[in-house]
Every structure is written in C-alpha cells, then in structure tokens.
Amino acid sequence: MSKRQKADRNSPPSRSENTSSLESRRPQSGKAISPEAVSPEAVSPEAMSRLVEAHLPLVNHVVFQVAGHFPRHVDRDELIDAGALGLVEAAQRYEGSRGVPFNRFAAQRIRGAIIDAVRAADWAPRSVRNLARRLDSAEQQLAGRLGRVPSLDETAEALGMDTHELHKLRDRIFRSVVLAFEHTISSGTDDDMTVADLLADAGPEPAVELEDRELKAYLREAVACLPERQRLIILGYFIEGRTSEDLARFLGVTESRISQMRTEALESLRRGIETQYRSSGPSNPSGLVERRRAGYAARIRRSENWSHRISEVPDPDSDEAFLAEVGRLVDSL
Numbered sequence: 001m002s003k004r005q006k007a008d009r010n011s012p013p014s015r016s017e018n019t020s021s022l023e024s025r026r027p028q029s030g031k032a033i034s035p036e037a038v039s040p041e042a043v044s045p046e047a048m049s050r051l052v053e054a055h056l057p058l059v060n061h062v063v064f065q066v067a068g069h070f071p072r073h074v075d076r077d078e079l080i081d082a083g084a085l086g087l088v089e090a091a092q093r094y095e096g097s098r099g100v101p102f103n104r105f106a107a108q109r110i111r112g113a114i115i116d117a118v119r120a121a122d123w124a125p126r127s128v129r130n131l132a133r134r135l136d137s138a139e140q141q142l143a144g145r146l147g148r149v150p151s152l153d154e155t156a157e158a159l160g161m162d163t164h165e166l167h168k169l170r171d172r173i174f175r176s177v178v179l180a181f182e183h184t185i186s187s188g189t190d191d192d193m194t195v196a197d198l199l200a201d202a203g204p205e206p207a208v209e210l211e212d213r214e215l216k217a218y219l220r221e222a223v224a225c226l227p228e229r230q231r232l233i234i235l236g237y238f239i240e241g242r243t244s245e246d247l248a249r250f251l252g253v254t255e256s257r258i259s260q261m262r263t264e265a266l267e268s269l270r271r272g273i274e275t276q277y278r279s280s281g282p283s284n285p286s287g288l289v290e291r292r293r294a295g296y297a298a299r300i301r302r303s304e305n306w307s308h309r310i311s312e313v314p315d316p317d318s319d320e321a322f323l324a325e326v327g328r329l330v331d332s333l
Helices: 003-010 015-025 045-054 056-069 076-093 102-121 126-146 152-159 163-175 206-224 228-239 244-251 255-276 288-303 319-332
Strands: none
Touching: 045 056, 045 076, 056 076, 056 102, 076 102, 126 152, 126 163, 152 163, 206 228, 206 255, 206 288, 206 319, 228 244, 228 255, 228 319, 244 255, 255 288
C-alpha cells in the first residue's frame, strides 16, 4: 500500500461525507420538525405548538438566570408567563435559514420579553432601581465581611453618605415597592400568610360599624320623637351649645324648670333606646306612665326601617348632620 493510500485511509472524512452520514441517520418521521431547517411559512400550527411545548423547560432556565437581578417582590410566576409569551413569539419569528440555533434565538427572545414585562409593570424610575441594587450589594458585602447585619452607620459609610441620606434613600426604595394584598410571604412557619394578614386595620370591624350606625340612628329617632319642648332643650343644650338661661328665656320658664325637663328628656331617651334592643316589652302596660313610655318606644320603632338605620350617613358625627336628620324625621312623623 502506498503512502498516499495510507494517508487517504487515515484522513477524516470530508464535510460532505459527514453531512451525508448525518442525513442518513436522521429520523424520517414527520413528528419531529427541525426548526433550523424549516422557514416559518412552512411550519403548520400543530408543528409550531409542538415546537413551543418542547422548549418550555428553556423558559424556566432563563427565568432562573434573570430572577436574581430583580427585586424579591417580583412574582416568579409572572416572569414565567412573560417568558412563555416570548417563546411563542420566538417560534413565530424564527428563520432557520439564518443558521442560528433555535435554542439561542428563543433564549434571547424569552429574556427580552421578561425584561420588557418587568419594566412595564414597574412604575419607579430606573435610577431608584439602580440605587436599590447598590444598597443591596453594599449590605451583602458588609454582612459577608462582618459576619452580621451591618448597622446604619456602617452601611452609610460604605455608600459614602450620612445616615440621613441613607434614610431618604431607603424611603424612596420602599415607596417604589408595590405588593398585592394576595402576595404570599414566605416564612418558616406560615407558608400561606399574605401581605393582607400582616397589615393592621385601624378601622372598626364591620359588625361594630353597623352597631354604631344603628345606635346613632336610634338616638336621632328618639330625639325626633320627644315632645317639642324637650326636643328643643336637648338640641339647644347639647347640640347648639345654648345655656339654661337662654333656653329659659326662649321657652318662658325658669332655669330650674329647664333643668327638670332636661333630666326627664334624657331619661326618656335612655329608656326609649334600651327598649329597641329588647326582644319584647310589656304587652299590656298598666298605668299612665307605662303606657306613655310604651307609646314613645313604639314611635321610635316605626320612625325608620332597619335598612335605613344601618345605612351610611354623610358626616355622621357633625352637629349639622345630626340637626338635619332630626329635622327630617320630625317632618316625616
């Protein structure tokens, strides 16, 4: 055997031979369509769907790579959704004739779709995000070097600012974080705890609010159902701020009589309102005083229905609103 023949035997096969060998070993089934060899116009919707499904793990891989660059409050599920849309767009725009592998092309599209989605949902300027990353990086470096959480003074010194500027910086960063009430807070004990569970509600409970509205409505109705002189004394003394002398001059009686009538009116209000919360009163009241009290309680009960009592009244604690409601009730009786 000549040297030329030996060289030909030991030399690697040519590129054309390699291509022919690969083509002969490629499956001829139509179920697996190579995106590198087919133009977008030639891919059917079914093949496009199989292409997207086959590369779905690539979305999780890209999300894992880019998630570390985003704040902790960014929902990873939203990143996956945005990445999946980017994968679909990549499958629609891919052209295999350009020689770029589909994995590489799709990864760029997925990463771009994720970044665009995060920027669109973020209302804070990029400068604030850059400051947040700078602060987080400084705190991590100090924690690694000191072996503990750094103090405010140490963090401020590392950033080249004083503590007042650091407080202002943190305020800007905290105001830029927007969380949904349903956002889950991960912890070692309460895995299902949400942001809403951590917020303290300064307002009253709904049941307490309704009871307060009902009580105030009963008070307005009880005042409206008083005899005219007693009603004028209650409104004039407690709401309008008039003195006993003014009321006595207005009604043409003595101040002692005004005091007596005020005491009687307050007792009637107390008894009339308490009766509304009892299950039942005396069926056949005996005596003039008992019948008078029963009639007064009945007028309070009939003056409004229950739905109106628990309805919200504009500015319920103002004297003007109280006087207006009492006047309306007096006109309707």
